[in-house]
Amino acid sequence: MAGLLLLLVTFGAAAAPRTPTSDAEVLEKLPLRAGDKTARELGSLRAALTQAPTDEAAATQLAWRYFDLAMARGDPRYIGYADAVVRRFPATNSAPLLTLRGMLRQYRHDFAGALGDLDEALKQDPAYASAQAWRGAIFLVKADYAAARQACGALQSLGRDVLAGGCLGLAQAYGGQLAAGYQTLQKSLNLAGFPEDQLWLQTRLGEVAAWQGRPAQAEAHYREALALGRDDVYLLAAWTDFLLDAQRPADVVPLLQAWESSDSLLLRLAEAETGLQLPDAARHRQMMADRFDAARARGDTTHRAEEARFELRLRQDAKTAVRLARDNYAVQREPRDARVLLEAAIAAKDSASAQPAREWLRNSGFEDTRMRQLGQASGADANTGSTR
Numbered sequence: 017m018a019g020l021l022l023l024l025v026t027f028g029a030a031a032a033p034r035t036p037t038s039d040a041e042v043l044e045k046l047p048l049r050a051g052d053k054t055a056r057e058l059g060s061l062r063a064a065l066t067q068a069p070t071d072e073a074a075a076t077q078l079a080w081r082y083f084d085l086a087m088a089r090g091d092p093r094y095i096g097y098a099d100a101v102v103r104r105f106p107a108t109n110s111a112p113l114l115t116l117r118g119m120l121r122q123y124r125h126d127f128a129g130a131l132g133d134l135d136e137a138l139k140q141d142p143a144y145a146s147a148q149a150w151r152g153a154i155f156l157v158k159a160d161y162a163a164a165r166q167a168c169g170a171l172q173s174l175g176r177d178v179l180a181g182g183c184l185g186l187a188q189a190y191g192g193q194l195a196a197g198y199q200t201l202q203k204s205l206n207l208a209g210f211p212e213d214q215l216w217l218q219t220r221l222g223e224v225a226a227w228q229g230r231p232a233q234a235e236a237h238y239r240e241a242l243a244l245g246r247d248d249v250y251l252l253a254a255w256t257d258f259l260l261d262a263q264r265p266a267d268v269v270p271l272l273q274a275w276e277s278s279d280s281l282l283l284r285l286a287e288a289e290t291g292l293q294l295p296d297a298a299r300h301r302q303m304m305a306d307r308f309d310a311a312r313a314r315g316d317t318t319h320r321a322e323e324a325r326f327e328l329r330l331r332q333d334a335k336t337a338v339r340l341a342r343d344n345y346a347v348q349r350e351p352r353d354a355r356v357l358l359e360a361a362i363a364a365k366d367s368a369s370a371q372p373a374r375e376w377l378r379n380s381g382f383e384d385t386r387m388r389q390l391g392q393a394s395g396a397d398a399n400t401g402s403t404r
Contacts, residue, residue, distance in 0.1 A: 057081065065101070075101050076112040083119060090249035090278025095123055111141035119150060125318050125347050127154050145176045152183040159349035159376055161191040178204050178213050182220070189224045190351065192381025198224045215241045219251045226258055227351075227384035234258060249278050256284045261386075265291040276300075279307055283322055287329055301330055320344035324356050334363035342369045349376060351387065358390035370394035 061078040068074055082098035085091065102117050118133030131154060137147040152167030168183035181204030189197030201224060205217040222237035238255045241248075252275065256268045268288035275281040286304055289297035308323045321344045328337035338360035345357045354373040361370035370391075376382070377391040 054085070069104070072105060072108060072110045072113055075104060076110070076116065079113075079116050083116065086123075088247045088249065090275070090280055095120060109136075109140050111137040111144040111147060114140065115144065115147045115150065118147070122150065122154055122157075123318070127158060127347075130154060143174055145171055145174050145179060148174070149176075149179050149183065152187075156183075156186055156190060157348045157350055159190070159380065161187050161380070178208050178217075180204075181207070182213075182217060185224075186220065189227070190380060190382065192383060194224055194228050194383045198228065211244050211246060215244050215246055215248055215251060218244075219248075219254055222258065223254055226261075227387075229385055231258075231262065249275075249281060253280050253284065256281070256288070260284065260287060260291075265289075269294070276303070279304070279319070280322060283326060286326075290330055304330070317343070321348075321353055321356055324360055328356070328360050328363060334360055335366075338364040338366050338369050342372075345372055351382065351384065354382075355387060355390065358387070358394045361394045362390065367395040 058078075058081065061074070061081055065071065065074045065078050079098040079101040082094040082101070086094035086098070098116065099120050102113060102120060105113055108114060108117075114133050114137035118130040118137065121127075121133060122130035131151060134147045134151050134154075137144055138151075141147075148167050148170045152164045152171070155161070155164035155167060164187045165184065168180050168187060171180035171183055181200050185197045185199075185201035185204060187197075188194075188200055198221065201217055201221050205214065205221065208214045208217055218237045218241035222234045222241065225231075225234035225237060235258070238251070238258060241251050242255065252271065256271060259265070259267045265288035268284060269292070272281050272285040272288070275285070282300060283304055286297060286300035289300060304326055308319065308326065311319050320340045324337045324340035324344060327333045327340060338357070341353075341357040341360045345353050349372075354376055357373045358370050361367065361373075374391045374395060377388060382388075
């Protein structure tokens with residue numbers, strides 16, 4: 017199950033997943049470009065489920081493909097389509113369908129519900145590695161590194177060396193061991209035979225190298241991932257964040273111009289265009305504002321980290337940004353979540369709101385120099401702890 021830890025891509029896209037109202041509803045008319053078999057593949061999977069509507073194996077194949085497309089294209093409509101399929105089987109005891117239900121719940125940040133589904137999947141099939149991998153990823157998002165390492169160990173016991181190494185490498189990197197995490201991820205890359213695994217590992221190696229202060233090595237990893245030629249929103253977001261940090265917005269714009277449908281990438285495009293004072297910047301800022309307004313009207317709170325970044329960097333509204341970042345950090349605690357909280361707190365001169373992120377820095381020993389400087393700047397008395 018290549019790239020399962022891509023749940024860490026959860027950027028909280030502002031366009032809400034929508035559940036179709038009937039089986040006859042046309043979900044999307046995809047262009048049949050040369051070499052693009054997606055539409056035909058989906059049509060075949062839908063037909064198989066229509067012919068055997070109680071077949072959980074057919075449902076699993078279709079729902080999993082929808083989820084993969086949501087991750088690759090950053091289009092949350094596919095989450096709604098997958099959810100509609102999974103909801104047909106509310107009393108399932110199938111480990112694959114239970115895992116899919118957990119994946120869909122984690123997408124909406126219902127981590128407790130997701131863990132419940134994944135635990136039940138493992139009760140049904142203790143060797144189902146996908147459920148274990150997603151458990152590890154959720155624990156990483158929650159900054160529960162001890163629990164994450166247990167899940168990584170379980171994957172190792174199942175003989176899933178690539179998944180186990182990806183899981184452990186991130187637990188090490190997040191938990192104050194960047195060098196060890198990099199080495200573990202590199203070992204997993206050396207074992208990876210599938211392009212999806214290679215792409216994911218190259219992307220995470222790029223992030224870890226950047227945290228280590230090795231930009232040339234980070235860029236090499238990102239370019240290796242891009243050379244695989246696969247759509248992947250997480251890769252594009254990580255790579256363009258790297259370029260924005262390196263003050264290279266002109267390199268971001270051509271990469272993201274065709275990705276307006278992905279909210280996380282549109283945000284980065286608008287940021288780059290604003291920095292360059294390009295004509296499309298105002299239009300893209302308004303598109304983002306409209307999407308956030310619509311999400312708020314729906315009660316959708318999965319997008320708070322991105323909205324905090326939007327308010328901070330594109331609207332210069334530090335007070336709103338710090339509120340959103342603080343609320344987001346109460347739910348998910350990855351390094352990027354800590355960063356937007358620290359940056360917003362500094363801009364808002366709100367040291368108290370940054371305290372949870374400073375505590376994470378102190379307790380984890382996270383070694384990224386930029387983050388440690390932000391932790392110190394966010395509170396004059398902040399002690400971010402010693403590196404490990």
